[in-house]
Amino acid sequence: MKLPVSNQIFRWNTFTAVRTTGWMIVGLAVLRLVTLPPSPELVGDDSLPESVSMIRRGGHQDWIDPEGSRMIGRLRGKKVAWVSGSSILIHGPNGKKSRLPGEVLSVVTGPNGPEFKVVEYYIAGARLLEIYTVALEALRLNSEVIVVALNPLYVFNPSALFGRKQLFKSGVRNWWTVEDWPMQFLLASPSDHFWVMFGQFVPKMPIPDWFQKVHSRKPFKRPQSADENLMFTRPVQFWSYFEVPEVPEMVANNKKTSGSIWQHGALRLSDPENASWNRSIIRSLFDRINRSGVSAIVYLPSVNPALLENKYNMEIYQKVRAEFAALASLHAGDRTLVLDIFPDEILDSIEFHDNIHLRDPGRLPQYMADLISQL
Amino acid sequence: MGAGFDSTAYFLDLMVVGTLILPIFFVVRYPLGRRVILATVGIYLLHLIAPRLAIFYCLFWFFVFVLQQIIVRFRETEPWGQMAFWAAVFAILSPLVLWKLIDREFVTYFNLLGNQLSFFIHDRVGTIDRSRAIILPIGLSFAVFRAIDLLVKTNLGKLNRLGIDRIFYYGFFPPIQIVGPIIEYEELVERPPAQRPRVIEDVYPGFARCLFGLFKVLIIAAALQKSERVFYSYPNLSTPIIWTSLIVFTWFFYINFSGFSDIAIGLSRIFGIRLKENFDNPFFSRNVSEFWNRWHMSLSRFAQRNVFVPAGGYRPETQYRALTATMMVIALWHGLTWSLVAFGIFHSVGLIVHRKYSMSRRKSDPSNLRQRILVTAATYLFVTLSFPLLILNLSDAWKFYLAMIGQ
Numbered sequence A: 001m002k003l004p005v006s007n008q009i010f011r012w013n014t015f016t017a018v019r020t021t022g023w024m025i026v027g028l029a030v031l032r033l034v035t036l037p038p039s040p041e042l043v044g045d046d047s048l049p050e051s052v053s054m055i056r057r058g059g060h061q062d063w064i065d066p067e068g069s070r071m072i073g074r075l076r077g078k079k080v081a082w083v084s085g086s087s088i089l090i091h092g093p094n095g096k097k098s099r100l101p102g103e104v105l106s107v108v109t110g111p112n113g114p115e116f117k118v119v120e121y122y123i124a125g126a127r128l129l130e131i132y133t134v135a136l137e138a139l140r141l142n143s144e145v146i147v148v149a150l151n152p153l154y155v156f157n158p159s160a161l162f163g164r165k166q167l168f169k170s171g172v173r174n175w176w177t178v179e180d181w182p183m184q185f186l187l188a189s190p191s192d193h194f195w196v197m198f199g200q201f202v203p204k205m206p207i208p209d210w211f212q213k214v215h216s217r218k219p220f221k222r223p224q225s226a227d228e229n230l231m232f233t234r235p236v237q238f239w240s241y242f243e244v245p246e247v248p249e250m251v252a253n254n255k256k257t258s259g260s261i262w263q264h265g266a267l268r269l270s271d272p273e274n275a276s277w278n279r280s281i282i283r284s285l286f287d288r289i290n291r292s293g294v295s296a297i298v299y300l301p302s303v304n305p306a307l308l309e310n311k312y313n314m315e316i317y318q319k320v321r322a323e324f325a326a327l328a329s330l331h332a333g334d335r336t337l338v339l340d341i342f343p344d345e346i347l348d349s350i351e352f353h354d355n356i357h358l359r360d361p362g363r364l365p366q367y368m369a370d371l372i373s374q375l
Numbered sequence B: 001m002g003a004g005f006d007s008t009a010y011f012l013d014l015m016v017v018g019t020l021i022l023p024i025f026f027v028v029r030y031p032l033g034r035r036v037i038l039a040t041v042g043i044y045l046l047h048l049i050a051p052r053l054a055i056f057y058c059l060f061w062f063f064v065f066v067l068q069q070i071i072v073r074f075r076e077t078e079p080w081g082q083m084a085f086w087a088a089v090f091a092i093l094s095p096l097v098l099w100k101l102i103d104r105e106f107v108t109y110f111n112l113l114g115n116q117l118s119f120f121i122h123d124r125v126g127t128i129d130r131s132r133a134i135i136l137p138i139g140l141s142f143a144v145f146r147a148i149d150l151l152v153k154t155n156l157g158k159l160n161r162l163g164i165d166r167i168f169y170y171g172f173f174p175p176i177q178i179v180g181p182i183i184e185y186e187e188l189v190e191r192p193p194a195q196r197p198r199v200i201e202d203v204y205p206g207f208a209r210c211l212f213g214l215f216k217v218l219i220i221a222a223a224l225q226k227s228e229r230v231f232y233s234y235p236n237l238s239t240p241i242i243w244t245s246l247i248v249f250t251w252f253f254y255i256n257f258s259g260f261s262d263i264a265i266g267l268s269r270i271f272g273i274r275l276k277e278n279f280d281n282p283f284f285s286r287n288v289s290e291f292w293n294r295w296h297m298s299l300s301r302f303a304q305r306n307v308f309v310p311a312g313g314y315r316p317e318t319q320y321r322a323l324t325a326t327m328m329v330i331a332l333w334h335g336l337t338w339s340l341v342a343f344g345i346f347h348s349v350g351l352i353v354h355r356k357y358s359m360s361r362r363k364s365d366p367s368n369l370r371q372r373i374l375v376t377a378a379t380y381l382f383v384t385l386s387f388p389l390l391i392l393n394l395s396d397a398w399k400f401y402l403a404m405i406g407q
Helices: A006-010 A016-034 A059-064 A100-109 A128-139 A165-174 A178-186 A190-201 A210-216 A225-229 A235-243 A246-253 A258-268 A274-291 A303-310 A312-331 A344-349 A364-374 B007-027 B030-051 B051-074 B078-100 B101-121 B124-129 B139-156 B164-171 B185-189 B199-235 B241-272 B288-294 B299-309 B319-333 B337-358 B369-391 B394-404
Strands: A041-043 A052-057 A078-084 A087-093 A098-100 A114-122 A144-151 A297-301 A336-339 A359-362
Touching: A059 B124, A059 B241, A078 A100, A078 A128, A078 A165, A078 A246, A078 B185, A087 A100, A100 A114, A100 A364, A114 A128, A128 A144, A128 A165, A128 A274, A144 A274, A165 A178, A165 A190, A178 A235, A178 A274, A178 B051, A178 B319, A190 B007, A225 A235, A235 A246, A235 A258, A235 B101, A235 B124, A246 A258, A258 A303, A258 A312, A274 A297, A274 A312, A274 A336, A274 B124, A312 A336, A359 B007, B007 B030, B007 B199, B007 B241, B030 B051, B051 B078, B051 B101, B051 B124, B051 B139, B051 B164, B078 B101, B078 B139, B101 B124, B124 B185, B124 B241, B139 B164, B139 B185, B139 B299, B164 B185, B199 B241, B199 B369, B241 B369, B241 B394, B288 B299, B299 B319, B319 B337, B337 B394, B369 B394
Parallel strands: A052 A114, A078 A114, A078 A144, A087 A359, A144 A297, A297 A336
Antiparallel strands: A041 A052, A087 A098
């Protein structure tokens, strides 16, 4: 049989070393395309005073973020690192959107206050392992304060320990305690390790836009309803649908995709008594914060009281809070402030957009600003 | 249905692991050791997709091992030998057929049961599994056909009793377990792993072949990928745009698929195993018969060995029936849909017409460049017209064809 083109090109001869080097460069360029690191996004926000600048990592970009929210370059001045999922989103009236860290820091600094940089590590739909991994990255910033929001729907949810494999690359760098070692082998893939070791040697080059389409390749599908698509593509939705009794009926009665259904399902999949790995991660989180010496606020954002009208939901939610508080009492250090729920007067002032996201934060920004100022 | 799997990521992981284990491969002299190393890597990489996938395939290939033992035990005994063989083939085919017929239910139970099994191994393995994406039984079509090939050869006496290490080595051979090609067992043993891979003869060309495949997949195929939108947006497109997009799509499909085959062949070569080619410039074929000898050649070889020849493909009185049966197996391997039945009939007709024509006419003059260009273009056009049947369901494919002629 005739040799394929590749065999003809790659014959061994005196120029082999030169060609090998050439192909190595091509290979590195290809790797660059596969693992494209986005730059930190400097966010312009007119609602913020000039003294506050926001640097945002993650967002929807984290789907292709191979460096797992690693900060590129050093930041000078005072910094607050804020690690959170979407519980910081504020869906205001008339489509106006803002975020809790910006609102809080506006209060902290005031119009002529000290210069502050908020480094917001935002991961939509963040699970516990992502918050932990990104918090370890944020601790490298040596910020004055780190704020960590743990979503009560996921904090003791063994059905949703993680959702974004891209962040394992920063995990490989930071999961160095003995308790973290299993994650190096069971979760991170060999290419994650490779990237962490050799990524710095990969040449940086301008990337045409269409290369990113490689990452968004989708299989051919017949048109399906949005909920059906979610059920058969995302783990939380899948397990909720088949293991939480009310969810199939809720899906059947709801013509549109509703985050509330899946938030309901996620809470019900929580299992504080049996989520041993989750407990271990929370212990490690407190431990690593203590070792860093950084002042910290670790809190569970409150959920919409409407979600807790269901007695099973309320029961699980109370178990989640109790387990979190118990772990915090054992492992949180002196410089870590832990909140398992906001005080009633703050909670009463909050208006919810759905089960977890906010419409009007009420007095929450002032409350959080006071806490940060105390640290 | 199902998502969350990226073949490119799988191969990048394999390239990294392959680089790490290659020195061990140079050192380990025993074939058993090498088989164990490669099978372990295969299972580990499946586990990274989702533990339930690794568990499923461990059970699947263990089942193949048991069936192979049974066939060896009874193959000399009539009628039990044939009964055992056909029962084994039926058992191996059943998960694939179920998946293709009732995909939603199959995928649901595949994920639910797989997750329950992963908790038996360890609590943390089960937890990892629940957080991994909901997946299809990735690679099952390839695995089932490889298993059948193994059982057929065993039944014919070409293979004797194989140990579990050999079955797992064949089943979990990492370069081919996800996107093929459908290799034969002999391809792994003809040049035994005991033979050391050599840097000049194997590692360098293998590595280069991998890079070539990655270049095809990530650079060329990615550039052409947008053409697949034609299958959804054709009602709003003009006829020339539909034709152009369809032609570009055929090249995307070919370059993407053959790129992955290049990576698989290259990676195997690094470990001193030379797999047969899977593509040979199929779009430059001069007739449909030649096309199927140059397109997804491992599937064609499988169908020829196991369908065409047993069905009497070389006998004049049964050749057309054998051709049709072969083509239908190839078509239905992609899925059990009416559009794929139509795909099989379309190509069967093409093959039969070509065979009748070539028997009744003198052979074309190979030195006549104009004639060669014409027949190559005609073959390419014929193949291109069948692509909508591979992608769309039958009614949508019909509408697509109407849109191609401006209706």
